[in-house]
Amino acid sequence: MTPDQERDYLLDHVRNPRNVGELSDAKMGECKNPACGDVVKVFFKEGDIKIKVSGCTICIASASLMSELVKGKSPTKIQELIFLMRESMKPGSAEWPSELHTLLPLKRMRESPMKIPCTLVSWVAMERAIL
Amino acid sequence: MSSEFYQLVKNLKDENVPFAIATVIAVKGSASARPGSKAIISQDGKNIFGWVGGGCAESFVIKNAKEAMEDGLTRIIEADLDDEIFGLGMPCGGVMSVYIEPQLTREKIKVSSSADLETPLKHIAENMGLSLSFEKNSMKESLEEGLHSMAHSIAMARGVPFISLKENRKVFPQGSGDQTAFQLSELLIIGTGRITEEMARFGVLLKWKVRVYGWNLNPDLYPKEVTLEESDAGFENFNVKKHSAVLVASHHKGDQDFIRLSTEKGAGWVGLISSTKRAGIILNLLSEMKMPPENIAKVFAPAGLEMNCKNPTEIALSCISQIIELKKS
Numbered sequence: 001m002t003p004d005q006e007r008d009y010l011l012d013h014v015r016n017p018r019n020v021g022e023l024s025d026a027k028m029g030e031c032k033n034p035a036c037g038d039v040v041k042v043f044f045k046e047g048d049i050k051i052k053v054s055g056c057t058i059c060i061a062s063a064s065l066m067s068e069l070v071k072g073k074s075p076t077k078i079q080e081l082i083f084l085m086r087e088s089m090k091p092g093s094a095e096w097p098s099e100l101h102t103l104l105p106l107k108r109m110r111e112s113p114m115k116i117p118c119t120l121v122s123w124v125a126m127e128r129a130i131l
Numbered sequence: 132m133s134s135e136f137y138q139l140v141k142n143l144k145d146e147n148v149p150f151a152i153a154t155v156i157a158v159k160g161s162a163s164a165r166p167g168s169k170a171i172i173s174q175d176g177k178n179i180f181g182w183v184g185g186g187c188a189e190s191f192v193i194k195n196a197k198e199a200m201e202d203g204l205t206r207i208i209e210a211d212l213d214d215e216i217f218g219l220g221m222p223c224g225g226v227m228s229v230y231i232e233p234q235l236t237r238e239k240i241k242v243s244s245s246a247d248l249e250t251p252l253k254h255i256a257e258n259m260g261l262s263l264s265f266e267k268n269s270m271k272e273s274l275e276e277g278l279h280s281m282a283h284s285i286a287m288a289r290g291v292p293f294i295s296l297k298e299n300r301k302v303f304p305q306g307s308g309d310q311t312a313f314q315l316s317e318l319l320i321i322g323t324g325r326i327t328e329e330m331a332r333f334g335v336l337l338k339w340k341v342r343v344y345g346w347n348l349n350p351d352l353y354p355k356e357v358t359l360e361e362s363d364a365g366f367e368n369f370n371v372k373k374h375s376a377v378l379v380a381s382h383h384k385g386d387q388d389f390i391r392l393s394t395e396k397g398a399g400w401v402g403l404i405s406s407t408k409r410a411g412i413i414l415n416l417l418s419e420m421k422m423p424p425e426n427i428a429k430v431f432a433p434a435g436l437e438m439n440c441k442n443p444t445e446i447a448l449s450c451i452s453q454i455i456e457l458k459k460s
Contacts, residue, residue, distance in 0.1 A: 007216045014215070036190040056187055056220035108217065114191055118220070 006105035010061040017060055019067035021050040029128030031121050033059070040122040044129040047072055051122065058106075058115050063122035065103050075130040082127050089116050139171060139180050144234065147262075149174045151196035151233045153183050160225030162188070162212050172196035183229055187219040188212060192229055199233040206231050237262035242284045245270050248277035251336070256281065259444045275337055275455045282438055282452040289439040295453065299437040300407045302414065310429055313399030315458040316372045317342055321362075321389050322380030326404055329447035330378055331357045337451070344369060345381075366392065373397035376454045378434060380404040387416040394426050400454050402434025404446065 001009065023043035032039045038055030040063050049071050053063045066085075070078045084097050089110045096107050109115040143150050155168040163184050170181035176193050183192050188210050195208045210227040211218030242252060243266040251274065256263035263281070272280070286293035296302075318334040320327045323345035334341035335354040342358040350359060360368065366388060371377060377393040379386050379402065386403060390413065393401045403413060410432035417427050435449030436456075 003217070007214075010216050035194070036187055057215050058220055061216075114187070114194060114219070 001105060006108070009105050010057070013061040013064040014057045017051070017053065017064040019050050019064070019071065020052065022052065023048060023050045026050070027129045029125040029130070031125035031128065033117050033121050035117060038118055038121050040125040042067075042122065042125040042129040044126070046074070051125075053122070055121065056118050058109060058118040059121050062103070062106055062119045063125075065106070066122050066126060069100070069102055070126065078126065078130055082123050085123050086120065089119055091116075136169060136171070136180060140234075143171070147236050149200050149233070149235050150179075151200050151231055153181075153192045153196055154230045154232070155183050155227055156207065156230045157228040158225055159227075160213060161223045162210075162225040162227045163223065164188075164227060172200075174200055184210070184212075184227065187221050188227065191219055192231070195229075196231050196233070199231045200235070203233055203235055205233065238288065239264060240281070240284050240288050241266065242277075242281050243268045244277045244280050245272040248272060248274060252277055252281055255444075255448075259442060259448070261285070278333070278337070278448065279452045279455045282436060282448050285445070285448075286436070286438045291437045291439045293436055293438070295431060296433040296435050296437050296449070297410065297431055300410075300433065302407055302410045302432060310400075310457060312457060312459045313374045315339060315376055315399065315454070316374045317376075318454070319344065319371060319375050319377045319393075319398075320380065321345065321378065322382060322404070323347060324380065324382070325443035326380050326446050327378075328352050329444045330380070330450060333447050333451045371396040371398055374399040376400040376402075376458070378402050378404065378450055383409065386413050387420060390417060390430055390432075391420060391422055394422070394430065400457055401430050402450055402453065403430065403432035404450075405433050407433060 023045055026043040026045040029042045038059040041052040043050040049067050051063050051067050053060050070081060081099060084099055087093060088096055088100060091110050096104055106119055109119045151172045153170045153172060155164045155166055158166055164182060168183050170178050170183045172193055173179045176197050178189060178193065191210050195206060199206055208229050208231060210229060212221050212223040212225050212227055215222040237260055239262045240256060241264045246267040249265045253263045253265060283293050292299055317340035320330050320343045327343055327345060331341050331343055331353050335356045342360060343353060344360045344362055346362050348359045353359060369392060371393045375398050377398045379389045381389060390401055390403060403410060414427055414432055431453060435446065436453050438445060438449045440446045440449050
């Protein structure tokens with residue numbers, strides 16, 4: 001993807017975030033980024049996921065992409081993906097794992113230390129929901 | 132900026148706590164803050180006064196302010212408030228440049244000297260923004276020795292060699308020739324500005340005879356003991372006494388002529404306030420003026436001893452210390 005295509009791809013998730021809402025009888029995980037006020041809530045039960053996000057564009061895009069990726073997956077598999085995402089967002093990480101290919105445009109965010117927490121807020125909320 | 136801002140800055144300085152001042156210096160396009168907007172950031176990363184934008188712009192400024200407080204360096208940062216994805220995430224439509232200035236706690240300097248010098252040295256250190264920890268020793272030292280010790284301690288604390296700036300910065304021609312000790316007749320300061328004022332104060336403090344030759348000299352800025360002389364275009368009324376210490380701080384307005392005349396008239400120490408580059412230019416000009424190489428080698432350009440000086444008072448102390456080293460006690 002070109003930078004413009006990456007921007008459009010992420011903006012589509014910002015304008016139309018996927019899986020927004022609440023689930024009854026679901027586990028809920030929440031994470032706040034105290035530095036900038038981003039808040040993500042994740043509602044999870046086997047086979048389904050909903051998110052609620054109040055945050056910056058990157059936070060919303062990352063949460064929306066995450067919800068698409070983990071939907072229908074088992075807690076064990078999701079835990080693997082959380083680990084992969086955390087590792088991939090570390091500055092200087094080499095390859096972007098194929099399991100996270102739908103999140104590839106977020107790779108650029110690891111070059112900006114300011115945006116790494118914004119990208120990972122939803123993933124921390126996800127982890128709290130499945131623990 | 133409101134008086135509350137300056138009052139808070141003063142209070143924080145008086146409390147000797149670190150903080151940072153963020154100032155918006157330019158805005159292209161649209162941004163909520165305006166050039167001149169200021170904020171004060173505390174050491175723990177809180178905006179405790181003012182406004183330089185909200186949301187991600189503020190956290191971006193705070194993050195950089197914290198880094199500035201850690202490394203002690205000023206910086207200009209650019210907040211991209213245009214690109215919604217690759218910028219800071221707030222598409223206000225502009226780019227904002229912010230100057231961040233860390234205000235650190237007073238640098239601590241430890242000096243060992245005779246007891247009677249504690250008060251004057253602490254007072255001088257305070258004027259330089261330093262916190263002096265004084266250790267009394269049994270020696271009976273003069274104020275000249277005390278000042279030299281303090282300058283030495285500053286250099287040591289900053290990890291720089293307490294040697295001639297000219298030597299440390301390898302300005303050609305190197306060395307100081309066969310500089311011999313001299314009986315100081317007077318301190319002649321050439322130029323106008325903060326360094327000349329501080330230099331004059333040190334000279335008077337040491338009970339030296341002090342004369343300033345400059346332009347638009349304001350008597351209110353110099354101790355009353357100092358003789359002030361207005362400069363003239365053709366150097367007709369410029370005179371140098373033998374064995375004087377001459378500080379040339381004329382900022383590239385006839386530096387080479389003042390140095391040449393001072394050397395010819397037997398000055399005991401001639402120093403030039405300048406950068407390393409300009410020192411090289413002036414020394415080469417003197418060479419082109421056929422000044423003998425052995426005389427050029429004696430010119431201290433840049434003047435003073437290496438202390439990694441941070442303000443005019445420290446620069447003056449650096450020069451005074453060099454004169455103290457070379458003059459006869």
